[in-house]
Amino acid sequence: MRYIAFIHKEPDSVYGVSFPDLPGCISAGDTIDEAVQHAVEALSGHVRILEADGDPVPPPRDFDAIMSDPDLEEDRQGAMTTIVPLVRDRGSTARINVSFDLGLLDAIDAAAKARKQTRSAFLASAARREIVE
Structure with missing residues (x-):
């Protein structure tokens, strides 16, 4: 909405x-x-x-x-x-299955690690930012 x-x-x-x-x-x-x-x-x-x-x-x-x-x-x-x-x-999470190119996944993991986030937290914050913009 x-x-x-x-x-x-x-x-x-x-x-x-x-x-x-x-x-x-x-x-x-x-x-x-x-x-x-x-x-x-x-x-x-x-x-x-x-x-x-x-x-x-x-x-x-x-x-x-x-x-x-x-x-x-x-x-x-x-x-x-x-x-x-x-x-x-x-206030609750759901486990999902998604597919990424391995190179993109490596970049996601590196960016998440640099921000001291889990992969899930990084992807959630990136998705939220994209939805808002």
Whole structure:
């Protein structure tokens, strides 16, 4: 799932991110990239709290629905829009079977070792980064 987010920037402030479909879910960052990275974490945490409390998770609306919603007119003023993926951390892992070229696998293992990570941790962080970008 992907949610539309508004990015605002006031003079002498950081970039703020809000989600029209998830009131109260906000994030910020010194740069747009940092704000969006933090927004991924905020979105995941917000949804996790909603689910833990037994509250429904609103489905994401499409861009046209967000842009035509009269209740969001003020929020849209001066805002940039972006799409933020919902990356759920479920707290458990699953063993999977994947295939890589042996040369790529060697490069993965070397990069993981240099970062003091396991192969799985390295691949998970690389996948998360790719999904967010």
